Amino acid sequence: MSNQIPADQSDIRLLLVDDEVGFVNVLAKRIARRHFDVQKAYSGSEAIQILRKSMFDVAVLDLKMEDMDGIEVLKVFKKMAPRLQVIMLTGHGCEEAAREGMAEGAFDYLTKPCEFDELMEKILEAAAQSGGDHGHI
Template identity: 40%
Template sequence: MHLLLVDDDAESRGTMARRLTRRGHSIREAADSRAAMAVATTEQFDAAVVDLELPDGSGVTLLHQLKAEDPALEVLILTGHGSIETAVEAMRQGAYDYLSKPCSYEELETRLSKAVERGRLTRENQRLRSLVESTVAASEIIGRSAAIQEAVEFLKRVAASDHPVVIYGETGTGKELAARAVHQFSSRAVNPLVAINCAALPEALLESELFGHER
């Protein structure tokens, strides 16, 4: 594992780094948020361990900065006595877990392994989604003109919304193709797209088919 350790306590940070290095992990150390972000913008880490209290800001603030740089990076928060509630709040804001200082190194490594695995799955999901998006754009929406590329980018922006989408167009202009692209580009791509031919449904059944009905 390639790990980032952020703690202004040099002795504690150094001890943790040596323990983890002996277990075969690659470690980068930082004493504050600024130093942490300096390396986070140039290297990809498997996980980060961040002290809740840093000399140039809160560990929670650094958590947000690290996640903004790499959304798949999982962050463990280190907290001293009396700040457990703050650590729990950090988890609500995106931290993977927290440990109280001084912590068991065996427990730290166990939680780091789980955090790294979740980060790996997140990155794999991002890779597969990107592959799906590129496949849809390349194999189903044919064309490389500026107009086609602009249409694809517009469909991606639409797909990011949770609002209903109505697609208008003449017969044969690719309305269903556009609808399928919106589905594939969206966070709902893991679920099936159900296509319904509304013109083939009797008017009396249309509403119940689309929205359901109560007996």
């Protein structure tokens, strides 16, 4: 288990977007414990509101939410912050939507429920891709 997170990761800003409140909360706590700057959004629209005010390196986005379709949220994200790297979470068997998301410029996707370590790895890769240039309109 890679619980030892290096200190220099603390400036990685992460946005968690999922309408499953319990999931977002626990994930945020775990990631924050690893010295990431984590913000939570419980819906697509809330995520867009937050993105207007702050800048992020990586977003973890659930593709299946009640208020907005994940792909729509992804498109808005990519328009607002082109350098923001988005990791999509999708249900098993819904890889079609994930592939669509990849075409829209998402960084990668994971099927839900995913291994925490795998997710952390993806976040680090995405942050590296983002390269510290936190594009913001």
